[in-house]
């Protein structure tokens with residue numbers, strides 16, 4: 001690992017000013033993506049600004065159906081939240097499928113969303129739930145946030161502070177894990193809120209997470225696996241790699257969508 | 266350079282290190298506690314698992330400065346005065362290790378899962394909870410047996426105490 005200077009921020013504004021004053025600065029939350037990347041010398045931040053101890057970025061707040069998860073909340077905390085489980089258990093189950101117990105004790109929802117790994121789980125949930133990404137500067141709709149492989153609408157130095165969404169009537173997530181990395185080879189999140197259905201796919205798209213419009217239309221008309229059987233998934237634009245080619249992933253999208261629907265009930 | 270202060274296995278300890286020093290290297294090289302191992306450079310094997318503020322984490326993927334101020338338990342801190350921790354004893358009884366390289370991390374992971382599940386552990390849960398620990402020797406079977414046996418013993422003694 002290259003040398004770095006560590007700073008621990010006590011507030012969002014302090015973090016932003018430490019970042020602005022740093023050289024090639026980068027934020028670190030759980031570090032479950034960034035530290036391994038630094039170990040491989042694929043990242044070399046001159047200054048590292050730790051967001052993990054900022055009180056405003058912690059905690060899960062639920063007001064009726066409105067959910068707000070602080071960006072520094074860990075995957076383990078989301079998975080174990082009985083409060084969240086009463087309004088949106090699919091998100092708890094998704095968090096419990098990320099990596100392994102030790103990764104879940106450190107990794108955060110904010111770090112995962114900001115990183116936008118094409119095989120990460122949370123981006124699918126955020127997109128399907130039409131979540132709002134609350135940052136240090138503004139609020140960004142999930143539809144505008146995930147812009148490509150490891151790319152987001154975040155500006156230099158902008159901090160994800162919280163994720164907010166309305167708990168849907170029904171939601172489910174199914175993931176086909178890569179058995180070695182535990183990331184999604186394909187993951188599908190389905191959500192139904194006041195008749196409006198959204199289906200988001202992770203792990204399969206060459207440009208990262210995306211919405212599956214044909215499945216959304218089919219499920220809006222008929223919320224059943226039969227409706228999904230009639231949808232053809234185009235392998236164009238899907239990932240081909242040593243784990244599986246685009247045709248294989250196209251099939252996985254359909255199978256995972258059916259399992260997600262079954263999980264949603 | 267940074268000064269890192271930690272409560273390690275109940276004792277306050279501190280040392281100087283570079284900001285880039287990984288917690289596992291701080292534990293092994295500055296504190297001299299070499300029970301915590303490094304088995305990979307991809308954050309996947311779990312040989313380095315310790316408890317940070319009571320939760321299992323991979324000490325190879327955390328900087329020592331990130332952990333500063335926290336409470337740390339390493340494999341050396343599990344046993345009481347001369348007595349093995351019930352999980353350690355169960356690994357011995359059920360032959361839950363062969364070469365022993367993965368064992369400190371597996372035992373720390375086992376203690377964490379038993380704490381979190383409070384007695385409600387079955388084989389399937391143990392196997393999925395072991396996702397973050399790789400063992401090249403045992404085939405996991407005896408590891409699972411040892412964890413279930415330790416869990417049963419620990420719940421029995423918890424109930425006896427109540």
Ligand SMILES: Cc1cc2nc3c(=O)[nH]c(=O)nc-3n(C[C@H](O)[C@H](O)[C@H](O)COP(=O)(O)OP(=O)(O)OC[C@H]3O[C@@H](n4cnc5c(N)ncnc54)[C@H](O)[C@@H]3O)c2cc1C
Pocket residue numbers: 026027028029030031032033034035036051071072097098099100103106107108109110111112114115117119120121122158159160161181182183184307308309
């Ligand atoms: C063995 C292993 C298995 C894994 N398996 C999975 C898996 O199955 N599914 C999955 O989805 N993920 C998986 N992960 C990744 C894990 O979920 C990470 O926790 C997550 O991707 C990043 O969160 P973090 O808090 O650790 O972020 P960090 O590593 O701290 O940061 C990641 C990036 O986001 C930036 N960042 C962090 N927080 C913020 C913020 N609040 N605002 C703006 N920018 C920020 C950082 O600068 C950095 O560029 C795995 C990781 C490991 C090591």
Ligand code: FES
Pocket residue numbers: 302303304305306307308309310311312313314323324325326
């Ligand atoms: S040394 Fe392999 S996960 Fe830490």
Ligand code: FES
Pocket residue numbers: 361362363364365366367368399400401402403
């Ligand atoms: S006992 Fe040898 S690696 Fe597990």
